[in-house]
Amino acid sequence: MSGLMAAVSGGMQQAGALAVEYSFSILGAIILLIAGFVAAGVVERASYRGLGRVRGFDETLKRFFSKVARYGVLIISIVAVLAQFGVQTASILAALGAAGLAIGLALQGTLQNIAAGIMLLVLRPFRVGEYVDAGSVSGTIVEIGLFATELKSIDGLFVLAPNSELWNSPVTNYSRNAVRRADISIGIGYDDDIDLAQTTLAGLIDGDDRVLAEPAPTTFVGELGDSAVAVTVRYWTKTPDWFQTKLDLTKAAKLAFDARGISIPFPQRDVHLIGQPQAQNA
Incomplete structure (x- = not known):
């Protein structure tokens, strides 16, 4: 016990x-x-x-x-x-x-998107509100997330792109730089006055306040095509004004050429008919 x-x-x-x-x-x-x-x-x-x-x-x-x-x-x-x-x-x-x-x-693919999202947020190749083109994806940036980036296409569609696709593609940012160059090329007939066409385009550019004085605008003959002589005007504008300025100047150039009798020819070909005796000799 x-x-x-x-x-x-x-x-x-x-x-x-x-x-x-x-x-x-x-x-x-x-x-x-x-x-x-x-x-x-x-x-x-x-x-x-x-x-x-x-x-x-x-x-x-x-x-x-x-x-x-x-x-x-x-x-x-x-x-x-x-x-x-x-x-x-x-x-x-x-x-x-x-x-x-x-x-x-x-989660290899997911982690790849996270790593790409971090790099995009750190290096900032684009920001919210900028219009970009990256491979098969283009549109205005709406939101940059860790997994994917939301964009709005030019026709108003919703686009959700994986960050890895954006990171692994060359990115063209159309909104980043403050100024942007534009070229307007118009074909005129071979019989038309080239100097008059260049003077007309230069006058249109000088009369538009959205066109920057520096770099200075210039006009030149860009190409001798099959049916027309391509007269080109090159100018610079602020990036937000680029699209509307090009639309307005293109329309104004057409109206000014019509008023001054400068033709804008359609594509054409010269056809030479060979007569029967000539064909036999050939």
Whole structure:
């Protein structure tokens, strides 16, 4: 009987020691979790404010990197909590690395779009409101996301392009530069006065306030075609005025040529008929 009592007493002492030991571990784990969540929030806000001081840093990237910093602190806190209970953190980190590799392979295309989205937001080949042409995609930028970019085509259609496609294609940005060149080429007849045509085009350009004085406009004969002499006027305008200015000047050139008797010939061919005696000799 006394042996049984001694065993029970020893068991209770061991249980009490384990309870005290694990109670401290649980208390430490709770403290670590609370401290980890608080630190994660502080790091997130500090990262967001710090990136906000960088001039031109995109809002999407600020939120993305601040969230990455937050979850990094939380992962470190959870690993520290597990270490409180004697769990081998090295094996946990190895398992997390293997899981991350598997997830990365499974989401290879998605991660490629994220990486491309980050590069687009950092290097800024285009911004919201600019008209671009990138491979098979063209339109006005509506929103740049981490996975895809939303565009509006010239005829008002919704276009959603993966960031990887935009990043891997040459991008032509029609809105980035402040000024833009335009050429208007009009074919006139071979019998028409070339100097009069050039003078007429130069007068139209000089009378339009949207045409910039520098670089100076110029007119020249660009090509001797099969049916016409191509007279070209080259000028520069501000980028927002480019499209409407070209439309207006093209119409004005047609009306001015008509008023001055300068013809704009249709494509034509000269056909020489060979008579029967000549054909036999040939």
